[in-house]
Amino acid sequence: xxxxxxxxxxxxxxxxxxxxxxxxxxxxxxxxxxxxxxxxxxxxxxxxxxxxxxxxxxxxxxxxxxxxxxxxxxxxxxxxxxxxxxxxxxxxxxxxxxxxxxxxxxxxxxxxxxxxxxxxxxxxxxxxxxxxxxxxxxxxxxxxxxxxxxxxxxxxxxxxxxxxxxxxxxxxxxxxxxxxxxxxxxxxxxxxxxxxxxxxxxxxxxxxxxxxxxxxxxxxxxxxxxxxxxxxxxxxxxxxxxxxxxxxxxxxxxxxxxxxxxxxxxxxxxxxxxxxxxxxxxxxxxxxxxxxxxxxxxxxxxxxxxxxxxxxxxxxxxxxxxxxxxxxxxxxxxxxxxxxxxxxxxxxxxxxxxxxxxxxxxxxxxxxxxxxxxxxxxxxxxxxxxxxxxxxxxxxxxxxxxxxxxxxxxxxxxxxxxxxxxxxxxxxxxxxxxxxxxxxxxxxxxxxxxxxxxxxxxxxxxxxx
Ligand code: AMP
Ligand code: ZN
Numbered sequence: 214x215x216x217x218x219x220x221x222x223x224x225x226x227x228x229x230x231x232x233x234x235x236x237x238x239x240x241x242x243x244x245x246x247x248x249x250x251x252x253x254x255x256x257x258x259x260x261x262x263x264x265x266x267x268x269x270x271x272x273x274x275x276x277x278x279x280x281x282x283x284x285x286x287x288x289x290x291x292x293x294x295x296x297x298x299x300x301x302x303x304x305x306x307x308x309x310x311x312x313x314x315x316x317x318x319x320x321x322x323x324x325x326x327x328x329x330x331x332x333x334x335x336x337x338x339x340x341x342x343x344x345x346x347x348x349x350x351x352x353x354x355x356x357x358x359x360x361x362x363x364x365x366x367x368x369x370x371x372x373x374x375x376x377x378x379x380x381x382x383x384x385x386x387x388x389x390x391x392x393x394x395x396x397x398x399x400x401x402x403x404x405x406x407x408x409x410x411x412x413x414x415x416x417x418x419x420x421x422x423x424x425x426x427x428x429x430x431x432x433x434x435x436x437x438x439x440x441x442x443x444x445x446x447x448x449x450x451x452x453x454x455x456x457x458x459x460x461x462x463x464x465x466x467x468x469x470x471x472x473x474x475x476x477x478x479x480x481x482x483x484x485x486x487x488x489x490x491x492x493x494x495x496x497x498x499x500x501x502x503x504x505x506x507x508x509x510x511x512x513x514x515x516x517x518x519x520x521x522x523x524x525x526x527x528x529x530x531x532x533x534x535x536x537x538x539x540x541x542x543x544x545x546x547x548x549x550x551x552x553x554x555x556x557x558x559x560x561x562x563x564x565x566x567x568x569x570x571x572x573x574x575x576x577x578x579x580x581x582x583x584x585x586x587x588x589x590x591x592x593x594x595x596x597x598x599x600x601x602x603x604x605x606x607x608x609x610x611x612x613x614x615x616x617x618x619x620x621x622x623x624x625x626x627x628x629x630x631x632x633x634x635x636x637x638x639x640x641x642x643x644x645x646x647x648x649x650x651x652x653x654x655x656x657x658x659x660x661x662x663x664x665x666x667x668x669x670x671x672x673x674x675x676x677x678x
Pocket of ligand 2: 450
């Protein structure tokens with residue numbers, strides 16, 4: 214089966230055909246750096262990480278661009294409230310974002326352009342839109358005239374019937390029931406404080422939607438393969454990006470639009486405005502390991518809502534134990550039995566790929582991986598695995614791992630056995646109510662840089678850091 218994705222533009226699954234064979238231009242909307250990202254945001258970035266990694270697994274050369282939204286209503290408000298420059302205000306959130314990506318094992322994009330350094334490109338787009346009769350100016354503000362753009366609403370299925378002619382909206386975010394001419398450029402006013410650019414269109418600042426049109430087309434060309442984000446980005450953000458980009462270039466902007474559903478808590482979208490959010494730091498501070506968060510975020514197919522619970526993190530941790538123990542067991546296997554694994558390995562690869570080829574059906578792919586682990590484990594136990602097969606089995610696992618990135622860094626520690634023996638000794642001491650010995654073993658582990666945690670499922674350990 215061919216690689217297929219559900220395209221939000223056509224509302225159906227389609228075979229993936231890149232514009233240039235073997236290459237993929239991918240634009241992924243990045244964080245608005247007015248605060249630290251919450252784990253709902255990371256669901257979107259994790260879906261994009263899976264997409265990127267699987268395209269690479271399939272042999273594509275991926276050129277991924279992710280913007281940093283450092284100019285919008287929220288960053289401007291924040292910097293003015295604190296009386297510091299926009300750059301000073303956004304810097305810690307930009308740095309925090311990259312740290313969090315590393316913590317979660319999200320592969321870096323090729324480029325992370327920032328809105329603040331792309332104002333001239335935005336001005337050029339506005340000028341083209343004015344020339345094409347698609348934008349107009351009022352008191353130094355420039356608006357996109359949606360009634361003049363054929364096909365406005367095609368991504369988000371906006372009903373243009375109830376549209377009030379000439380209605381305008383100046384804020385960056387608004388709902389579908391206030392579809393209006395939106396701001397491309399906002400003339401400076403007192404609320405913007407120290408944040409403005411002096412340009413040939415006057416003193417002011419760009420609207421959020423324009424930023425993504427400018428940065429995507431600059432680095433990926435006017436027509437490129439793929440654009441992604443969370444479903445909340447569909448309208449108005451992506452709808453407006455299409456209007457601006459196609460209105461300026463006169464050609465199709467993006468072939469495949471992919472949107473992930475939200476991460477939800479108690480039935481509601483996790484968001485800052487609802488106050489029901491956890492940052493990555495919040496979850497780590499509760500003692501959960503980064504890879505368990507990664508596992509939880511990746512393991513629900515991206516077009517299904519993902520319900521966030523701490524129990525979910527517990528079972529993610531157990532799945533990671535199985536995965537990592539298997540790698541260790543297989544790597545240590547030294548017998549040379551008569552090979553019986555050939556079909557199992559080939560079948561697992563096929564099932565893994567069939568799952569992900571089908572619009573990144575990660576549940577099917579993970580099912581294939583864990584079946585594989587179970588089947589090879591039993592061949593290891595009965596020593597019916599040859600050394601040649603061991604090598605091939607490890608290679609298959611490396612392929613899966615390049616997409617999943619579930620291998621714990623500490624799974625590879627040289628002294629894992631020593632650590633586990635100590636933990637067993639501590640368990641025995643606790644059982645005998647010898648708390649002094651139990652405590653001193655814990656101290657010994659701490660000194661080795663190992664954190665242990667007593668959970669209902671038993672003791673868990675990880676490297677400190
Ligand atoms: P923002 O920083 O608000 O611009 O959002 C960055 C990315 O996170 C966008 O792709 C959003 O669609 C996405 N996003 C925001 N909240 C959630 C959520 N609860 N679940 C999944 N994705 C989200
Ligand atoms: Zn964007």
